[in-house]
Amino acid sequence: MSDTVSTDAIDEILARFADTEGALLPILHAVQAVEGYVPADAIPRIAESLNLSRAEVHGVVSYYHHFRQKPAGKVVVQICRAEACQAVGADEFAQEAVKLLGCDFHESTQDGAVTLEPVYCLGQCACGPSIMINDDIHLRMTTERLKLLVDKARSQA
Ligand code: FES
The missing domain is CATH 1.10.10 (Arc Repressor Mutant, subunit A)
Incomplete structure (x- = not known):
């Protein structure tokens, strides 16, 4: 890019x-x-x-959060920060994701491979915390599942 x-x-x-x-x-x-x-x-x-x-x-x-001002990694992790997901622990999950990836929202991991972004509702409000990794939505997220999914996405990127 x-x-x-x-x-x-x-x-x-x-x-x-x-x-x-x-x-x-x-x-x-x-x-x-x-x-x-x-x-x-x-x-x-x-x-x-x-x-x-x-x-x-x-x-x-x-x-607009949607627009990036710098290139994204090959793996883009979007975590829903909207209300319904917050009600089922998305804030804590988001904090764990920041720790796991070692980068904040709107930033990329040190190797530039993974970018973390907020998103405000993925239309899956009953099954939060919801995330999207590149084009795939994942529901009822946990930190453990996020690690597995990011590792898999990294290996396929
Ligand atoms: S609030 Fe998270 S998917 Fe709708």
Whole structure:
């Protein structure tokens, strides 16, 4: 994964949404879908194409938890931090996950392989604590299961 967005990719994305009203969010989603995050050098180009200030674009990127400002690891662990999961121990589970991975939310493990992110409801509220590892949802999580799942995901990445 590159440190900067490719010129071709950003040009294609900006052209695709040239006639779209309220294009900022769709553009940011598209950039993240291609690059895995929203590189800092994409922001002035997006701002210019939408006639917005860099601060406005940066403000949106930093407001939404969904948008990453740096590359993620090959394994992305998202832990639900919403209310129903909190009610069944997700806060304690999240603290254990931080200890287990040795990194905080919005950060990656020291080797860069695993990124920890919060998510606010995975639609599995009756079976929390809920998490998603890459595209797979896992329910009724425990720290022991998280360790097994992360080890497995690491070995397959
Ligand atoms: S609150 Fe966690 S899945 Fe809905």
